[in-house]
Amino acid sequence: MATIDRQTATLALAHALAAAGRGLPVFPLSATKLPALRSPHHGEQPPVHCRGECGLPGHGVHDATTDPAAVRALFAAAPRATGYGIACGRAPHRLVGIDLDIDTAHGNDSVGALQQLALQHLFTIPPTITVLTPSGGRHLWLTGPADTTVPNSAGRLAPGIDVRGSGGYLVGPGSVTAHGRYRLAPGTAHLPPAPCPRALLRLLTPPRRESTPSGHPGKETPPGRRGEGLIQFVLAAHEGQRNTRLFWAACRAYEHGFGDALADALTAAAVRTGLTEQEARAAIASAERLTRGRG
Numbered sequence: 001m002a003t004i005d006r007q008t009a010t011l012a013l014a015h016a017l018a019a020a021g022r023g024l025p026v027f028p029l030s031a032t033k034l035p036a037l038r039s040p041h042h043g044e045q046p047p048v049h050c051r052g053e054c055g056l057p058g059h060g061v062h063d064a065t066t067d068p069a070a071v072r073a074l075f076a077a078a079p080r081a082t083g084y085g086i087a088c089g090r091a092p093h094r095l096v097g098i099d100l101d102i103d104t105a106h107g108n109d110s111v112g113a114l115q116q117l118a119l120q121h122l123f124t125i126p127p128t129i130t131v132l133t134p135s136g137g138r139h140l141w142l143t144g145p146a147d148t149t150v151p152n153s154a155g156r157l158a159p160g161i162d163v164r165g166s167g168g169y170l171v172g173p174g175s176v177t178a179h180g181r182y183r184l185a186p187g188t189a190h191l192p193p194a195p196c197p198r199a200l201l202r203l204l205t206p207p208r209r210e211s212t213p214s215g216h217p218g219k220e221t222p223p224g225r226r227g228e229g230l231i232q233f234v235l236a237a238h239e240g241q242r243n244t245r246l247f248w249a250a251c252r253a254y255e256h257g258f259g260d261a262l263a264d265a266l267t268a269a270a271v272r273t274g275l276t277e278q279e280a281r282a283a284i285a286s287a288e289r290l291t292r293g294r295g
């Protein structure tokens with residue numbers, strides 16, 4: 001990893017202050033996109049479930065603030081910060097981030113998938129502030145209504161589309177990570193985050209709908225057979241979809257509490273589609289990490 005020069009840290013703070021000035025709660029991130037401040041409860045036994053009630057910094061997204069003095073204090077405590085996170089779901093904007101993963105190497109077209117959803121459910125994606133990620137993906141920033149909590153999800157709308165809602169965060173534009181810089185999409189910097197279309201909001205919020213876009217296994221299937229549906233979903237992957245489908249299936253399994261029980265069967269299915277066992281285990285492990293952070 002590149003050494004963190006002083007200028008990168010200073011720029012991260014400047015960008016974070018600018019975002020805070022727009023009413024977006026921010027906190028410092030390291031080059032790995034994880035919170036830059038270590039938890040004050042690290043190593044405590046038994047584990048402490050504190051969301052900042054102790055008054056100390058180091059609670060990740062719960063540190064996020066729009067107060068400039070508090071932002072400066074957080075960054076002063078995190079000299080290795082190279083970027084900043086923006087807390088979603090918080091007033092006044094109640095940001096909802098639509099994270100479109102662009103993976104052309106694996107034939108994963110999340111932009112196309114979102115367009116297809118829009119056609120199916122009769123909404124349009126409004127012009128809105130958009131951030132380009134170093135890996136070629138994009139984050140659409142939308143706003144949610146005050147009476148609705150949008151949960152985080154990975155691949156629930158479609159493979160390759162993650163949603164950052166309440167309790168989640170987006171990497172802010174101007175942040176530098178090990179893979180490069182996040183930047184505003186040309187022509188969108190002046191746009192305010194647009195309200196999330198109602199029809200899209202319904203897809204993003206519980207109660208969960210029995211929607212099965214492009215043949216994904218439904219959520220109402222009995223538990224025993226639900227795992228079987230996920231296995232079949234992995235087995236049916238074309239070459240370009242193997243990783244995405246496996247990750248999607250593993251996320252669903254962990255969300256429903258049987259991820260560990262299904263891990264071996266998912267691995268075996270993925271190996272049959274041509275992934276190595278190591279690749280399969282890695283995808284399942286990242287699904288586990290991602291879903292564990294929720295709820």
Ligand SMILES: [Zn+2]
Pocket residue numbers: 040041050051052053054055056059
């Ligand atoms: Zn605490």
